[in-house]
Amino acid sequence: MENYFYTKEHEWVTVKDNLATVGITNFAQKQLGDIVFVEFPKQGSVYSQGDEISVIESVKAASEVYAPISGKVHVCNNDLEGSPDLVNASPEGDGWLFKISEFDSVELNSLMSRDEYEDYIKNIEG
Amino acid sequence: MSVSPKGKAGVINPVKLSGFRQRRASVGINIPIRYLLLSTMESQLESLGKSHQLKVTTLLPLHRSLMAQMVPFANYSMPLKYETTIINEHLHTRSSTGFFDVSHMGQADIYGGDVISALEKIIPIDLENLALGKIKYSQILNNDGGIVDDLMISRLNNINGQPCFRIIVNASCKDKDYQYIRSYLSPSASLIDRSDLSLISIQGPKSSDVLSRIIPEAIKMSFMTLKELNLEDKKIIVSRCGYTGEDGFEISIENNYVKKLAQRILEQKHTFPVGLGARDTLRLEAGLCLYGSDINEDISPVEANLSWSLSKKRIKKGNFLGSSRIINELETNPSKIRTGLRLLGKAIARPGMLVRSLDGLEIGKVTSGAYGPSIGCSIAVALISQKFSIINSKLLVEIRNKFVEAEVVQLPFVSHKYYRGG
Numbered sequence: 343m344e345n346y347f348y349t350k351e352h353e354w355v356t357v358k359d360n361l362a363t364v365g366i367t368n369f370a371q372k373q374l375g376d377i378v379f380v381e382f383p384k385q386g387s388v389y390s391q392g393d394e395i396s397v398i399e400s401v402k403a404a405s406e407v408y409a410p411i412s413g414k415v416h417v418c419n420n421d422l423e424g425s426p427d428l429v430n431a432s433p434e435g436d437g438w439l440f441k442i443s444e445f446d447s448v449e450l451n452s453l454m455s456r457d458e459y460e461d462y463i464k465n466i467e468g
Numbered sequence: 469m470s471v472s473p474k475g476k477a478g479v480i481n482p483v484k485l486s487g488f489r490q491r492r493a494s495v496g497i498n499i500p501i502r503y504l505l506l507s508t509m510e511s512q513l514e515s516l517g518k519s520h521q522l523k524v525t526t527l528l529p530l531h532r533s534l535m536a537q538m539v540p541f542a543n544y545s546m547p548l549k550y551e552t553t554i555i556n557e558h559l560h561t562r563s564s565t566g567f568f569d570v571s572h573m574g575q576a577d578i579y580g581g582d583v584i585s586a587l588e589k590i591i592p593i594d595l596e597n598l599a600l601g602k603i604k605y606s607q608i609l610n611n612d613g614g615i616v617d618d619l620m621i622s623r624l625n626n627i628n629g630q631p632c633f634r635i636i637v638n639a640s641c642k643d644k645d646y647q648y649i650r651s652y653l654s655p656s657a658s659l660i661d662r663s664d665l666s667l668i669s670i671q672g673p674k675s676s677d678v679l680s681r682i683i684p685e686a687i688k689m690s691f692m693t694l695k696e697l698n699l700e701d702k703k704i705i706v707s708r709c710g711y712t713g714e715d716g717f718e719i720s721i722e723n724n725y726v727k728k729l730a731q732r733i734l735e736q737k738h739t740f741p742v743g744l745g746a747r748d749t750l751r752l753e754a755g756l757c758l759y760g761s762d763i764n765e766d767i768s769p770v771e772a773n774l775s776w777s778l779s780k781k782r783i784k785k786g787n788f789l790g791s792s793r794i795i796n797e798l799e800t801n802p803s804k805i806r807t808g809l810r811l812l813g814k815a816i817a818r819p820g821m822l823v824r825s826l827d828g829l830e831i832g833k834v835t836s837g838a839y840g841p842s843i844g845c846s847i848a849v850a851l852i853s854q855k856f857s858i859i860n861s862k863l864l865v866e867i868r869n870k871f872v873e874a875e876v877v878q879l880p881f882v883s884h885k886y887y888r889g890g
Contacts, residue, residue, distance in 0.1 A: 375745070376555045378839040379814040379846070381868070397868060399816045401554045401839055402745055426814075430553075 346434070347410070347450050348459035354434060355410045355442075355453065362445050364410055365438040366398065366429065369463050374400040377429045382418040383440065389413065391449055396439060398429065410453060413445030525571035526666050526723040527730055534734075534741050542639035544572040547743035554745035558841040561712055561750055562882075565674045566742035567733055570711075571666040574642030575720060577624065578649065579632035581656030587633065590652055591621065592769070592788050594779040595633070598623045603692045603707055605777050607769050608637075608645060613790020613797075614765040615772065616648055617641040618757060620709065622694045634694075634705070636667070636718075638759045666726035670733060671716035671742075671750070673885065678736045679717055682729075686717060691886035699729070708887060711747060713754025713880055715887045752847065753840045755808060755880030761819055762806060762835040762849055770797035771851065773806040773879065804832060807857040808879040809848040811865060813872040817848035822866040823874075831856045834865060842882050848874070 346356045352370035355362050371377065379399040389395050389409040396407040418440040422428055429437035454462060522545040531538065536547035547569070549557055560566055578587065584595050593606045603622040607615045620636040637645045642661075650659050670678060680687045685697055686706045694707040702725050710716035721729055733739055748758070757763045763772045768790065770778075775798060782788060786795055811817055817837035825831050832852030840847040848865065856863060859878055864871040 375549070376553045376839075379816065381815060397815075399814075399839070401749060401841075402548070404816065404818060 346456055347453035348456065348462075349408065349410045349453055350462065351408050353407060353410045355450070357447065357450070360443065361416055362411060362413065362442040363438050364407075364440055364442060366407065366433055367459070367463075368433045370405075371430050371433040371437075374398065374403060374405055375430075376401045377426045380419075380422045380426050380429065380439065382422075383415045385415050385417065387415050388444075389415070389442075391452075398426075407439065409442070411442065411445045411449040413442035416441045416443040523572070525569055526726050527569045527571065527668075530727060530730055531569065531741075536741070536743060539744070541744060542572060544639060546572060547741070549743040549745045550741045552740075554743070554749065555839075555841045557740065557742040557746035558749050560740050561672045561714065561742055561746060562842050563673065564738040565670055565672040565678050565736075565740070566712070566746070567730070567739050568669040568671065568742050568747060569666075569730070570669050570718070571723075571726070572639040573667055574635075574637040574639060574645065575662040575665050575667060576635050576637070576642075576646060576649075577627075577632055577660045577662055578635065578653070578657065579627045579630055580658050581654040583631060583633065583653070583657050586652050586654060586657060587621075587649070588782070588788060590616075590649070590789055591619075592778050592782050592791070592794070593621070594781050595621070595623075597781075598633075600625065601694050603694050603709055605692075607763075607774065607777070608648065609769075609789045609794075610765055611789050612766075613768045613793035615759070615763045615767055615769065616765060617645050618759055618763060618774075619645075620707070622707070624694075624705075625696060634662075634720075640760060662720075664723060665720050666723050667718055667720050668726065668730055668733070669710055669716060669718045670739070671710045671712040671714045673715060674738045675714070675716045676887065678733065678739050681736060682732055683719075689717075689887075691715075691888050699725075704729075711754075711756055712750040713756070713882055713884045714750075715885055749838050749841055752836050752838050752849065753842055753880065753882040754884060755849075757806070758836055762851075767806075767851065768794055768797060768802065770794055771802045771804055771806065801854050803854055804851050805854045805857050806835070806879075807832075807850055807852050808877045808881060809834075809850055809863065809865065809874040810843075810877045810881070811846035811848065811872055811874045812862075813867075814846055815867045815870075815872055816846050817850075817865045817867060817872070817874070823850045823852050824864040824866060824871070825856055826862055826864060828864075831863070840881055847881050849879070 346354050352367045355364050377400050381397040383395045390412045393409045394406045395409040398405045531547045535551045538545045539548040591606050593604050600623050608617045617637050622634050624632045624634050676687045689708045705720040707718045817834045821834040823832045834848050834850045837848035861876050863874050865874050
């Protein structure tokens with residue numbers, strides 16, 4: 343199983359073949375409810391860690407997605423254009439958002455492991 | 469990621485976060501997810517009785533047993549949704565029957581000394597000729613013709629030989645409304661807060677079938693009528709109306725008996741509980757106003773595109789608050805008007821976002837916006853310059869510094885299916 347890293351803003355990132363795939367966590371999709379639109383970043387644009395990179399719209403809210411690591415947007419998940427609800431159905435699988443290239447893997451060290459993230463949301467939920 | 473609530477005040481705001489909400493609406497600040505969580509936690513605490521900040525309805529234990537996600541709304545802890553999703557609850561109501569607890573809304577009876585002329589001063593309909601059992605949608609007006617609240621008003625059986633009116637007002641306005649109305653009543657008239665009553669609503673094309681098994685007298689009633697009935701010796705009031713655009717009923721019943729009735733309704737096939745989230749998308753598709761978002765104390769009924777609800781006889785007489793403004797707007801067209809927009813992109817137009825003409829001129833603001841589950845696209849209601857409110861013309865909505873094209877469409881977005889036979 344690939345190594346997943348998590349942010350406090352409820353994004354996940356995993357690296358394979360020099361590409362970092364980014365999505366939102368199951369916890370986040372449950373909070374948002376029905377997702378009806380994902381606004382993608384431009385392919386090829388460059389972001390720094392923590393930049394607002396995308397927006398997800400659910401029936402009840404608009405939510406920003408922040409770049410979990412610095413890098414260049416390599417590709418976005420085109421399946422979400424017709425089926426944004428894939429993010430609800432499979433947030434950490436087919437509902438991934440975009441892939442980042444030209445990143446610095448050292449930045450991954452600043453993120454949480456799966457166990458750390460699970461503790462983190464347990465604390466939020468009280 | 470961060471989560472911001474759909475910024476709106478008043479009746480239906482699924483994730484209402486007082487303070488933050490308003491800021492989001494006006495300048496577009498997104499709210500971090502932790503605030504959303506906080507609001508959920510608050511209502512959970514409340515439901516455990518550890519907090520007295522939020523009020524609850526009698527049906528709270530039922531909501532909990534139905535796995536409702538509770539959120540603070542108009543000072544109440546209310547269900548946002550139940551086990552399924554907002555979209556599923558919405559679609560189920562349109563195709564079958566949804567059950568809603570709307571007991572947070574204000575119910576009051578007004579009667580005694582010269583009540584008709586007192587109420588007609590602030591409500592622009594013909595109450596004198598309002599027949600027993602008829603319901604009217606109207607507005608409570610201020611001195612400038614702005615809307616203090618919108619309401620349903622009906623005539624009940626006389627009390628001590630004098631006419632009695634039942635009003636249903638918005639939860640977020642009820643205390644303000646009662647104080648305001650009382651200030652216009654003569655000393656011998658009374659406004660009685662009926663918070664001893666709950667209010668439940670069943671909405672959708674199968675609601676008549678469902679109710680026929682419990683209150684058979686109700687199914688022959690026409691839209692916008694009301695009946696005082698007995699259910700197992702308990703006095704109830706059944707109204708054929710709602711806030712979804714579908715056929716449906718509202719039942720006013722004593723708090724002590726509401727749980728039993730709610731359970732009986734929910735036992736019927738086709739009936740599922742529906743929360744405030746779907747109530748909002750249903751009313752938006754039906755083109756119905758949300759107080760605090762689409763209408764407020766600055767907006768007149770004419771600007772709110774509610775001229776149809778004004779009594780012609782009362783307009784002619786002009787003897788109500790704000791009548792000079794309202795008559796003037798009816799004659800010369802108001803400068804701005806509540807208008808339906810269908811967005812041609814998929815992004816959602818949230819309240820407070822700017823509306824522009826195709827050449828970039830600022831012409832108004834979005835007051836409500838959502839994904840319309842029954843239409844399958846992004847829809848909005850905006851208060852815009854009247855001369856740009858031309859059906860089929862194109863406008864722009866500014867969403868996060870991008871311009872999304874929108875088409876002006878007739879309201880409602882989804883046609884009403886009220887029962888007018890009977």
